[in-house]
Amino acid sequence: MTEAQKEQRRYALAISGGVCEVCGAPLNDGQPQGAHRIGNTQSNRAKFGDLVIDHPLNIGYTCSLKCNAALDISKNPAACIELCKKIYNREALKYEGTK
Ligand SMILES: [Zn+2]
Numbered sequence: 330m331t332e333a334q335k336e337q338r339r340y341a342l343a344i345s346g347g348v349c350e351v352c353g354a355p356l357n358d359g360q361p362q363g364a365h366r367i368g369n370t371q372s373n374r375a376k377f378g379d380l381v382i383d384h385p386l387n388i389g390y391t392c393s394l395k396c397n398a399a400l401d402i403s404k405n406p407a408a409c410i411e412l413c414k415k416i417y418n419r420e421a422l423k424y425e426g427t428k
Contacts, residue, residue, distance in 0.1 A: 337363075338361060341356065341361040341390045342356055342357070342361065342390075344385070344390070345361070345389075349390070349391045349392035349393075350364075350389045350390060350391055350396075350400065351389075351391050351392075351396035351399045351400060352392065352396050354396075355392075356390060362391050362392070362393070362394065362396075362397045363388045364388065364389045364390070364391050364396070364397040364398075364400040364401070365382065365387055365388060365400075365401070366387050366389060366400055366401065366402050366408075366412055367381060367401075367402060367403055367409055367412065369382055370403075373403060377409070377413065380420070381412075381413055381416055384416045384419075384420075386412065386415055386419060387412065387416065
């Protein structure tokens with residue numbers, strides 16, 4: 330494992346509480362998989378923008394490919410809008426008081 334991969338893994342374990350977001354299995358043993366909630370596809374990038382697709386809130390950590398697929402909300406427009414709201418609210422905090 331490279332230093333960058335180790336770093337990514339530490340980050341994954343830290344923000345996920347060390348467990349798979351879908352099934353609750355510990356992530357320590359397996360290879361944690363970063364899963365996009367809104368899928369990382371060209372059409373989603375065109376629709377939602379890189380800010381949303383690459384945002385940490387759009388990534389969940391799961392234990393397996395099966396759990397990875399369960400996180401995908403691409404086909405649920407209401408859930409996508411809800412997540413976008415969260416992401417934009419989070420980003421807006423960075424600029425609080427600078428307007
Ligand atoms: Zn899992």
